[in-house]
Amino acid sequence: MPDMTTNQNVQIRSAFPKCVRIDSKPHLFCPGCGHPEVLKALGFAIDELGLQAKTAFGIDIGCSLLAWDYFNMDTVETHHGRTIPTMVGFKRANPDAVAIAYVGDGGAYAIGLSHLMNAAVRDEKIFVIVVNNAVYAMTGGQEAPTTLPGMKVSTAPSGADEHYMKAPEMIRNVNPTAFVARGITSVQPALKMLMKDALKFYLDGKGFVFVEVLSQCPLNWKTMDKPQETFDFLEKTLAKAYPVKRY
Amino acid sequence: MAEKKFLMGNEALGRAARAAGAKAFYGYPITPSSEIMHFWAGEFTTEQGKKDGLVFLQAEDEIAAGFMLVGGVLAGLRSFTASAGPGHVLLQDAFSMAEAMRLPVVAYLMQRGGPSTSTVIYSQSEVNLACFGGNGNGFRVVYSPSTIQDLYDYGIKVFNTAWKHRFPTFLLGDGYLAKTMAEVELYTPAERGIAMVEPEAYLLEKNRKRPLAEIVPSPELEVREDGGVQYDCLRNCLNFEEETAAVNAEIMAAYAKAAPEILEWENYGPTDAKTLIVAHGIVAAAAQAAVDQSGGQARLFRPITLQPFPLEELRKAAKGATKIIVAESALNQLARFVKDALYGVTSAPLIEYGRPSMGILPEEIVGLITAK
Numbered sequence: 125m126p127d128m129t130t131n132q133n134v135q136i137r138s139a140f141p142k143c144v145r146i147d148s149k150p151h152l153f154c155p156g157c158g159h160p161e162v163l164k165a166l167g168f169a170i171d172e173l174g175l176q177a178k179t180a181f182g183i184d185i186g187c188s189l190l191a192w193d194y195f196n197m198d199t200v201e202t203h204h205g206r207t208i209p210t211m212v213g214f215k216r217a218n219p220d221a222v223a224i225a226y227v228g229d230g231g232a233y234a235i236g237l238s239h240l241m242n243a244a245v246r247d248e249k250i251f252v253i254v255v256n257n258a259v260y261a262m263t264g265g266q267e268a269p270t271t272l273p274g275m276k277v278s279t280a281p282s283g284a285d286e287h288y289m290k291a292p293e294m295i296r297n298v299n300p301t302a303f304v305a306r307g308i309t310s311v312q313p314a315l316k317m318l319m320k321d322a323l324k325f326y327l328d329g330k331g332f333v334f335v336e337v338l339s340q341c342p343l344n345w346k347t348m349d350k351p352q353e354t355f356d357f358l359e360k361t362l363a364k365a366y367p368v369k370r371y
Numbered sequence: 372m373a374e375k376k377f378l379m380g381n382e383a384l385g386r387a388a389r390a391a392g393a394k395a396f397y398g399y400p401i402t403p404s405s406e407i408m409h410f411w412a413g414e415f416t417t418e419q420g421k422k423d424g425l426v427f428l429q430a431e432d433e434i435a436a437g438f439m440l441v442g443g444v445l446a447g448l449r450s451f452t453a454s455a456g457p458g459h460v461l462l463q464d465a466f467s468m469a470e471a472m473r474l475p476v477v478a479y480l481m482q483r484g485g486p487s488t489s490t491v492i493y494s495q496s497e498v499n500l501a502c503f504g505g506n507g508n509g510f511r512v513v514y515s516p517s518t519i520q521d522l523y524d525y526g527i528k529v530f531n532t533a534w535k536h537r538f539p540t541f542l543l544g545d546g547y548l549a550k551t552m553a554e555v556e557l558y559t560p561a562e563r564g565i566a567m568v569e570p571e572a573y574l575l576e577k578n579r580k581r582p583l584a585e586i587v588p589s590p591e592l593e594v595r596e597d598g599g600v601q602y603d604c605l606r607n608c609l610n611f612e613e614e615t616a617a618v619n620a621e622i623m624a625a626y627a628k629a630a631p632e633i634l635e636w637e638n639y640g641p642t643d644a645k646t647l648i649v650a651h652g653i654v655a656a657a658a659q660a661a662v663d664q665s666g667g668q669a670r671l672f673r674p675i676t677l678q679p680f681p682l683e684e685l686r687k688a689a690k691g692a693t694k695i696i697v698a699e700s701a702l703n704q705l706a707r708f709v710k711d712a713l714y715g716v717t718s719a720p721l722i723e724y725g726r727p728s729m730g731i732l733p734e735e736i737v738g739l740i741t742a743k
Contacts, residue, residue, distance in 0.1 A: 145595060145602075177600045180445070180574045185608060192606040196597035198574040200445060201606040202438065203468055209435035213442025214574070216426045217395050217450065221575055239438075242431035 141167030143176040145196045152190040156354065158309040158339030159187055162255055163194050165312060166224075169319035170197075173327070179222040182211040184231040187262045188255065191226060205236030208243050211250045222251070222326065229256040229336075233269040233289050244295045244302060244332050251326050251333040254291065257341040258362060265344035272365055277344070288365065295334050296371040302332035304371040309339045310359055311368075318370075338362050373558040380519050380548045381453075383555045384479050385410025387526025388451055390559055392567050393477070395426035395450035397439035399458060402491035403546035404481040407453035426450075433458040437465025437476075444474045447572025449530050451477040455546070456485055459497055460504075466539050467505030471607045471618065473586050473625070474573070475533030478541045479526065481549040484728040493546040494728040495652055498704035501543045502678040510622045511539040512633055513678040515651040517659075519553035525675075527560055534568040536629040537586045543677065545700075547653050547730060574603065588621040590614040626679070636681040638688055640670030646740050647672060647692035647719075649685070649709050654698050654731050661736035669696075669740045674708070682712045689717045696739050698724040698731055 140146065144167050153159045170176055179197045183189055185204035192201045202210045207225040215223035232240050232254040243250065259277055260266040266279040269289040276283055292304045303325040307318045318335060326333045340358045347354040378386070384407050388396070396411040408429070414420040415427035426443065430436035436452050443450030454462055459480050469476040482497040484490030503509040512532050514525045525542050533540035560567050571581060583592055583603050593604040609615050637655075640662040646669040650658040655673040662669050672688040674681050689695060695717070699705040702725040710721070724731070724739055 143597075145597075176597075178575070189606070189608045192608075193593050193604050196595055196600075196602045197604075198602055199604040200574060201608055202441070203464060203607075206434065206438040206464065206468075209430065209438035210442040210445070212435075213395075213397055213428070213439030213450070214446045215442070216397075216428055216439070217443040217446035217448040218572070218575060221446070238431050239435050242435070 140164065141171045143167050143170050143195050143197055145193055148193040151194060153187065154343045156340065156342040156348065156351065157187070158257060158337070158341070159191065159255060161309040161312065162253065162315070162337045162339060163191055165315040166253065166319045167195060168316045169323050172320060173323050175222050175323065178220070179224060180211070180214055180218070182207040182214070182223065182225045184225070184227040184236070186228040186231050186260070188226050188228050188231065205231045205234070205239065207231065208236055208239040208250070208252060212243055212248045215248065215250050222323070224251045224253065226253050227255070228261070229254060229258070229270045230260045230268050233291055240291070241294070241298060244299045244334065247299055247302065247331045249326070249329060249331060251322060252335070254336045255339045256336050256366065257339045257344075259341055259344045261341045261344050272361065290366065292334065292336055292371050299332055301330070302334060303330070304334050306336045306338065306366060306368050308358065308363055308368045309337060310355055336366070338366055338368065373556060373562055375554050375556050377552055378519065378555045379406060379550060379552050380522050380544065381406035381481070381550070382410055383519050383523045384453070384526045384542070384544075385414070386557060387523045389414060390557070391527040391530040392449055393451055393530060394424060394448040395443040396452065397428045397430055397436045397443060397450065398452045398454065399430050399433045399436045401455050401458040403483055403549040404453040404455045404479065406549070407479055433461035434464050437462040440476050441465050441468055441474055444469070444476055445573045447570050447576060449477070449534065449570050451479065453479040453481070455481045456483040456497070457488055459500055463500065463504035466511065467507055468607055469539040470505060470507045470510050470622070471588070472591060472605060473537040473588070473622065474539070475537050476539045477529050477533050480541050480543050482543065482545040490728060491546065492728070493700065493730060495545060495654065495700040495704065496727055497543065498677060498701060501541050508619060508623070509678060510626045511541065511678060512536070512676065513541045513543050514635070514675060515543050515677050516548065517652055517656045517673065519548060519551060519555050522548060523555050523557065527565070531565070531568045532633060534570050536633065538626065538629070543652070545653055573605065588618040590617050630679040633676055634679055634681045634684070635675035636684045637673040637675060638670065639673065641667050642670065643691070644668055644670040645692060646670070646694045646696065647688060648696045648698060648736060648740070649705065650698045651677060651705055654700060657731050657733045658698060658736050660733035661740065664733060664737050665740045677708065680708050680712065685709065685712045686716050689713055689719065692717065692719050694722065695719050696722045696724060696736070698736055698739070699726075700729055700731060701725060701727050
């Protein structure tokens with residue numbers, strides 16, 4: 125191992141992307157939350173493509189809202205489920221902007237589903253990132269459209285029903301040319317590559333860009349003190365129901 | 372060049388937005404406002420519309436239209452929507468955000484029957500909603516036009532009020548005005564010496580002249596610099612009661628400062644008339660005719676801005692009146708403002724003539740004036 129204290133040729137890569145607002149750290153998310161990992165992957169991709177000063181970052185209500193001062197980027201917090209139409213309106217008015225809507229699975233697939241599907245059908249030139257942790261996290265662990273069958277949550281104490289929503293699959297159905305993919309927080313290099321490819325597709329003006337990221341919520345999964353269980357659930361259970369792939 | 376044209380109210384509004392230099396329309400169809408949208412869709416597809424960079428988007432619903440409108444304003448375009456009734460209800464979600472962050476959204480609201488889906492025709496039942504909708508304290512500007520010419524004049528003015536003072540600004544018309552055809556004098560703001568206030572983006576503004584810190588309530592804004600570039604972060608979710616109190620106090624202070632400049636009203640008729648009629652919108656036009664027919668017995672006070680409400684001016688107008696009539700095509704929506712304003716100021720009896728969703732004819736008002 126090189127001696128990092130004396131060797132001037134060794135470059136220590138920062139743990140954070142350059143566009144991150146360091147003085148707002150430590151971040152506001154719970155310990156072990158997946159959001160910061162999604163944001164970091166996005167931030168590195170934004171750095172590599174030099175998009176920091178061109179990005180308008182729209183964030184939804186729910187845990188997503190804690191990202192409001194995560195970056196040194198122009199950012200706006202909207203209402204629950206309404207970030208997609210806000211960024212659609214923004215992008216139509218400012219075609220040069222990199223308009224990103226950062227939303228949770230409740231915001232995107234329940235209260236804001238109509239906006240998501242219609243934006244996909246209209247092939248709006250925005251980049252939608254949905255963080256899927258299979259639960260309403262901030263409001264107290266209620267059942268989400270993504271909660272898996274049998275999961276015990278505060279509004280389904282004896283276990284969630286058998287229905288759950290696979291959004292990338294739905295979006296591919298209504299928009300054959302959009303960029304549609306699902307990533308996972310636990311494989312960071314792949315997630316960063318996915319974000320970068322999504323942004324490149326966006327920059328080429330090819331159409332609607334949609335990335336869902338499977339993410340962990342140790343608090344509501346009740347695995348705060350059991351990281352192995354957290355990642356087992358993420359990688360073995362969630363990723364089995366929701367395949368990590370490009371569509 | 373100024374010219375006169377015979378136009379439907381909704382088309383007069385579409386032309387007003389165009390004359391004001393509005394750039395973006397986001398909306399969802401609803402009777403009786405839809406022709407405003409049709410007009411913009413037409414403009415959007417013309418060569419001139421393309422050259423002017425017009426934006427037009429028919430949204431999936433009014434909730435989306437409202438937030439797209441917020442997006443258009445955040446991007447720094449004079450942006451607007453048009454709606455009515457149940458659509459107006461849905462727009463309040465976005466209007467509430469606009470109120471919190473002081474985003475100058477503009478809406479032409481053409482009242483139809485209510486509550487619920489009701490009729491597509493007419494009422495004055497959206498006064499409460501336009502003035503106080505949302506979960507806030509009514510920090511918005513509401514104009515009530517009386518004639519088709521008013522639609523054009525105030526259809527232009529709303530954009531300047533919105534962008535100068537940075538409050539959500541609404542033109543509250545109604546279905547009768549929307550669908551009536553009349554002669555309208557069309558002009559450009561420049562021809563009347565009206566300077567249009569230049570909009571600025573809230574996000575990605577390259578040439579900021581007015582810092583956001585002067586506009587957005589301080590708990591909702593973080594401005595940082597990185598590599599010589601300034602970054603603005605806006606939020607509306609707050610952590611503490613004190614922050615929310617501060618947001619409201621700051622908006623209230625800005626509103627109080629702007630209000631004297633925004634307030635508009637009209638007194639009509641002989642100043643010594645003993646009967647005072649208070650009416651707004653198209654009902655005020657009927658009341659004017661009633662004043663003309665009443666042989667000097669009555670005069671009219673017409674609030675042109677319902678929010679802010681010309682409280683002091685109404686108090687002045689009430690002096691010397693021995694009878695006050697509030698006429699409106701709704702129940703206790705305008706009358707509530709009047710009672711608020713006149714509490715403890717006059718002992719004259721107040722006659723409430725509330726006819727929800729019904730038009731009010733001059734003869735009806737004359738009858739109230741002459742009734743013993």
